[in-house]
Amino acid sequence: xxxxxxxxxxxxxxxxxxxxxxxxxxxxxxxxxxxxxxxxxxxxxxxxxxxxxxxxxxxxxxxxxxxxxxxxxxxxxxxxxxxxxxxxxxxxxxxxxxxxxxxxxxxxxxxxxxxxxxxxxxxxxxxxxxxxxxxxxxxxxxxxxxxxxxxxxxxxxxxxxxxxxxxxxxxxxxxxxxxxxxxxxxxxxxxxxxxxxxxxxxxxxxxxxxxxxxxxxxxxxxxxxxxxxxxxxxxxxxxxxxxxx
Numbered sequence: 001x002x003x004x005x006x007x008x009x010x011x012x013x014x015x016x017x018x019x020x021x022x023x024x025x026x027x028x029x030x031x032x033x034x035x036x037x038x039x040x041x042x043x044x045x046x047x048x049x050x051x052x053x054x055x056x057x058x059x060x061x062x063x064x065x066x067x068x069x070x071x072x073x074x075x076x077x078x079x080x081x082x083x084x085x086x087x088x089x090x091x092x093x094x095x096x097x098x099x100x101x102x103x104x105x106x107x108x109x110x111x112x113x114x115x116x117x118x119x120x121x122x123x124x125x126x127x128x129x130x131x132x133x134x135x136x137x138x139x140x141x142x143x144x145x146x147x148x149x150x151x152x153x154x155x156x157x158x159x160x161x162x163x164x165x166x167x168x169x170x171x172x173x174x175x176x177x178x179x180x181x182x183x184x185x186x187x188x189x190x191x192x193x194x195x196x197x198x199x200x201x202x203x204x205x206x207x208x209x210x211x212x213x214x215x216x217x218x219x220x221x222x223x224x225x226x227x228x229x230x231x232x233x234x235x236x237x238x239x240x241x242x243x244x245x
Contacts, residue, residue: 103148
């Protein structure tokens, strides 16, 4: 039987971690890679039978790559603490890893915002892969690198994306600093096109192309804040270049 390892990165996720772990109890091994939580997250994971690794956080890719080195399963499923694998998706995952059709799979993530799931604001993210030389790269919005064909599973991950408007904006700002620094390290420059057109296109893509307007006011809010996140990234590049951060 094909074995599955699930990996969850955490930092102070006591309100979420138990439900996340229970949703992947079908995995043969659960690894929690913790950044020295102080709220009992680590202790709860140990209590629930997980293998817990302590590592000081430097970036998202390094955290997950460290955990990958301890994974013993034939396949690896990556899950965040605020995500849940539904019963239907559990069955689909088990069927997928026991077939030889693909080497990796993308999972569907509808955003959860204003107490509802926004199915027209979904993302498809590579999260299920064969444990064969896979690794992450990128400090934020890290990308999982693998080889072979990639499929897409049909059932949704339950993802409690944002805990409120302020949390949503703060999360975008936090990511923007990482992205700005990465862009400058690659010698990218800010210009009027990036500062004006890119945020506009992000709004257009989220609200019109992906039909976020069908999600009502929450869909409009998500598209607007996503646009702000892009603008914030380039604005922060300017601040870093001028030595103001």
